[in-house]
Amino acid sequence: MKLLKVHGSGNDFFILDQSKLEKPLSEAELKLLAQKICDRKSGLHGGSDGVLSVTAGHNDAVVGKMRVINADGSEASMCGNGIRTVARYLSEQNNQNAFKVETMQADLEVKREPDFAPGITVFEAEISPVSFTAKALGMHVAGTEKLVNESIPELSATLKFSAVAVPNPHLIAFVDHATLIGEELGRIASYLNSKGNPIFPDGVNVSFVEVLAKNKIFVRTYERGVGFTNACGTAMSASSLMYVLLFTGKSGLEEKITVLNPGGMVKTKVHQRADGSYWMSLIGNATFVATVEVELSAALAGDFSQVSWQETGEQKAYEHFVRSVVKNEL
Numbered sequence: 001m002k003l004l005k006v007h008g009s010g011n012d013f014f015i016l017d018q019s020k021l022e023k024p025l026s027e028a029e030l031k032l033l034a035q036k037i038c039d040r041k042s043g044l045h046g047g048s049d050g051v052l053s054v055t056a057g058h059n060d061a062v063v064g065k066m067r068v069i070n071a072d073g074s075e076a077s078m079c080g081n082g083i084r085t086v087a088r089y090l091s092e093q094n095n096q097n098a099f100k101v102e103t104m105q106a107d108l109e110v111k112r113e114p115d116f117a118p119g120i121t122v123f124e125a126e127i128s129p130v131s132f133t134a135k136a137l138g139m140h141v142a143g144t145e146k147l148v149n150e151s152i153p154e155l156s157a158t159l160k161f162s163a164v165a166v167p168n169p170h171l172i173a174f175v176d177h178a179t180l181i182g183e184e185l186g187r188i189a190s191y192l193n194s195k196g197n198p199i200f201p202d203g204v205n206v207s208f209v210e211v212l213a214k215n216k217i218f219v220r221t222y223e224r225g226v227g228f229t230n231a232c233g234t235a236m237s238a239s240s241l242m243y244v245l246l247f248t249g250k251s252g253l254e255e256k257i258t259v260l261n262p263g264g265m266v267k268t269k270v271h272q273r274a275d276g277s278y279w280m281s282l283i284g285n286a287t288f289v290a291t292v293e294v295e296l297s298a299a300l301a302g303d304f305s306q307v308s309w310q311e312t313g314e315q316k317a318y319e320h321f322v323r324s325v326v327k328n329e330l
């Protein structure tokens with residue numbers, strides 16, 4: 001079975017193109033495969049944040065379909081960093097640079113963009129649909145249908161939170177630098193992703209955001225189904241939306257925002273449609289790290305003793321990009 005090790009801003013995945021398999025995996029196999037190969041200790045070559053399953057799109061205009069399986073085996077409706085890598089994979093498979101990718105709730109536009117630096121292939125992805133409703137978020141906060149810059153005393157006596165689904169659920173707080181790098185994020189996020197918590201019973205991605213300058217933010221995220229990751233594309237998009245709504249207002253629409261994260265940097269734009277709804281553009285690297293071959297039966301058993309791992313050489317270019325370009329942005 002062939003896999004492709006990829007990352008978007010250091011948020012890493014294995015792409016599994018199921019259209020190349022004799023028989024698609026069962027739901028149970030797909031879940032178990034993610035749990036086995038993603039494990040950071042016992043997984044495939046250091047594991048990953050998740051698996052991106054690619055299959056044929058629902059019609060010719062939609063080049064492929066992406067499903068997102070987190071490292072714990074749970075499925076998410078969207079993955080912003082992941083869809084850029086799937087877009088590049090489908091672009092090279094089909095020799096197209098602009099097309100749509102089917103996701104759980106929408107067919108999303110993707111397109112090739114100019115490289116950020118030598119060897120840094122870049123794609124732009126549409127992040128949509130966006131909803132603030134408690135229902136879309138799976139959120140239960142007493143008497144709260146929409147949470148925008150409000151306190152949640154059960155979580156924190158000081159922080160103010162916003163909740164937005166893009167369409168996966170995000171809880172976001174704007175904080176100072178000490179809080180950004182402190183323990184609060186892990187404490188709050190692990191509680192909200194613990195079994196039986198009454199606020200987000202299905203879990204939630206939690207991000208702390210520091211405003212570094214006008215149209216420049218730093219986003220640190222604890223992801224549902226994964227834990228702390230280098231970056232979370234939907235979180236960076238959701239944080240950009242909240243930055244515009246809470247700090248710049250309408251003048252911030254259509255402006256390019258630089259979003260830094262522990263794994264690197266992306267650019268975002270926030271758009272508003274005539275009907276008042278929002279969507280975002282997420283622009284960032286789609287790095288292919290290695291091509292991988294492993295027997296499915298061995299992978300499902302967590303046996304990675306007979307794996308073929310061929311590095312592409314792109315990771316060196318990415319690390320140079322982070323050292324040179326990204327560090328200068330901080």
Ligand SMILES: N[C@H](CCC[C@H](N)C(=O)O)C(=O)O
Pocket residue numbers: 011049068070075076077078079080081082168169205223224225226231232233234235
């Ligand atoms: N952990 C997320 C899915 C992956 C999203 C993230 N990796 C991204 O780039 O958007 C969730 O359960 O909603």
